[in-house]
Amino acid sequence: MEIAPIQPVDLAKAYRLLNHGPTVLVSAHHGGTDNVMAAAWACPLDFDPPKVTLVLDKATATRTLVEGSGVFALQVPTRAQASLTRGVGGESLADAPDKLARHGVELFRMDGHVPPLVAGCAAWLSCRVIPEPHNQQTYDLFIGEVVAAWADARVFKDGHWMYEVADPAWRSLHHVAGGHFYAIGEPVSG
Amino acid sequence: MEIAPIQPVDLAKAYRLLNHGPTVLVSAHHGGTDNVMAAAWACPLDFDPPKVTLVLDKATATRTLVEGSGVFALQVPTRAQASLTRGVGGESLADAPDKLARHGVELFRMDGHVPPLVAGCAAWLSCRVIPEPHNQQTYDLFIGEVVAAWADARVFKDGHWMYEVADPAWRSLHHVAGGHFYAIGEPVSG
Numbered sequence: 001m002e003i004a005p006i007q008p009v010d011l012a013k014a015y016r017l018l019n020h021g022p023t024v025l026v027s028a029h030h031g032g033t034d035n036v037m038a039a040a041w042a043c044p045l046d047f048d049p050p051k052v053t054l055v056l057d058k059a060t061a062t063r064t065l066v067e068g069s070g071v072f073a074l075q076v077p078t079r080a081q082a083s084l085t086r087g088v089g090g091e092s093l094a095d096a097p098d099k100l101a102r103h104g105v106e107l108f109r110m111d112g113h114v115p116p117l118v119a120g121c122a123a124w125l126s127c128r129v130i131p132e133p134h135n136q137q138t139y140d141l142f143i144g145e146v147v148a149a150w151a152d153a154r155v156f157k158d159g160h161w162m163y164e165v166a167d168p169a170w171r172s173l174h175h176v177a178g179g180h181f182y183a184i185g186e187p188v189s190g
Numbered sequence: 191m192e193i194a195p196i197q198p199v200d201l202a203k204a205y206r207l208l209n210h211g212p213t214v215l216v217s218a219h220h221g222g223t224d225n226v227m228a229a230a231w232a233c234p235l236d237f238d239p240p241k242v243t244l245v246l247d248k249a250t251a252t253r254t255l256v257e258g259s260g261v262f263a264l265q266v267p268t269r270a271q272a273s274l275t276r277g278v279g280g281e282s283l284a285d286a287p288d289k290l291a292r293h294g295v296e297l298f299r300m301d302g303h304v305p306p307l308v309a310g311c312a313a314w315l316s317c318r319v320i321p322e323p324h325n326q327q328t329y330d331l332f333i334g335e336v337v338a339a340w341a342d343a344r345v346f347k348d349g350h351w352m353y354e355v356a357d358p359a360w361r362s363l364h365h366v367a368g369g370h371f372y373a374i375g376e377p378v379s380g
Contacts, residue, residue, distance in 0.1 A: 016366055016367055019230050019364075019365055019366055019367065020211065020230075020364035020365065020366055020371075020372055021210065021211015021212060021213075021230070021364050022211060023211075040209050040210075040211070040234070041233055041234050041235065042233070043231055043232070043233035043243065043245075044230070044231050044245075045231065045245060045329060045331060046245075046329070046330075051329070053233065053243055053331070055233075055234075055235060055236075079378055082378045082379065082380040083380050085380055086379075086380025087380070089380075132325075134324075135322075135325065139235060139236070139241070139333065140236075141235060141243070143329065143331075159367075160366070160367075161366055161372075163372060171375065173378060173380075174209075174210035174211050174364075174374060175209055175210065176206055176209055176210055176350070176351055177206055177209065177349075177350075179379065179380040180377065180378075180379055180380075181210075181377070181378045181379070181380060182210055182351075182353060182374045182375055182376065182377055182378065183375040183376050183377075183378050184364060184372045184374065184375050185361065185372055185373040185374050185375025185376070186372065186373050186375065187370065187371070187372055187373075188269055188272045188363060188370075188371045188372065188373050189272065189276075189369065189370055189371070190272040190273050190275055190276025190277070190279075190363075190369040190370075190371060
């Protein structure tokens with residue numbers, strides 16, 4: 001397999017990985033178990049240190065891993081991963097123990113970070129949960145601090161998305177409903 | 191002016207107006223003052239009743255109006271409104287009292303709702319703040335319940351975005367940084 005040109009992203013610019021509102025994959029590891037789910041409800045919350053909000057339903061297996069380990073990763077899947085994204089979003093590890101293999105999810109790890117990362121994504125954010133039990137119980141709302149971020153230099157470079165010049169297979173996915181997405185489109189200056 | 195074909199959106203489907211991660215305009219009214227700002231950090235939080243999260247920096251004039259009135263509206267601006275969106279996002283009412291007029295913002299109102307709505311947008315969500323003082327103070331994070339929603343039937347109909355058939359001028363904006371956006375692109379099925 002080709003070694004992807006994964007490069008660190010300056011934490012001060014990590015918000016840009018999520019600022020355009022892509023659907024993300026959430027990954028976590030605890031007690032020997034890895035899992036990955038899809039989430040459209042993830043959003044930047046702060047610049048410095050970068051923080052994010054993430055909604056994790058109580059029914060998800062990933063939530064149990066996040067609560068157990070206190071850490072998770074967000075990653076930005078690509079148009080080429082639309083089927084994978086729909087697949088891991090549509091079933092729970094509780095019902096489908098082989099879901100990662102069946103949907104072609106290949107995991108890798110970064111030294112010093114517990115959550116597994118999904119190969120082939122455009123960007124990755126390693127996060128630690130800032131415990132807010134009221135938000136978590138009442139709203140299923142988790143707050144995370146981004147402790148490290150990386151991107152594939154073929155689509156995000158020097159702090160900027162390169163969608164207009166990268167292969168369209170790299171474009172981010174924006175879920176509407178029922179496994180139907182829009183890919184991100186053309187640049188517009190205000 | 192042409193009367194826009196604005197239609198109510200079923201509250202159970204209101205999350206779809208924001209699910210693809212568009213940059214929004216936030217509008218509010220209090221004490222005789224209307225204001226509108228841009229925000230990339232707004233996100234669905236729940237389906238039923240629909241809720242949203244919204245980050246409002248303490249420096250914004252809009253936050254004062256939201257805190258005073260307990261209500262706000264989110265709206266989805268279009269590619270045709272990129273300049274307006276950048277304009278109202280780039281300056282504060284505190285420094286530029288004429289900012290709405292100068293950026294061509296035309297407001298209208300819906301009966302029974304306090305926040306003004308921005309004409310020409312693709313969709314509107316009228317929200318009441320669910321008070322969470324700790325989130326508001328610590329994270330600038332507001333939670334709102336969506337109490338009514340509307341969309342322009344030329345781009346959102348029967349619960350679905352119609353970007354692939356509507357005029358491209360209707361496409362949503364997804365802010366990256368510095369007034370540079372991507373428009374939403376083509377449909378992708380997972």
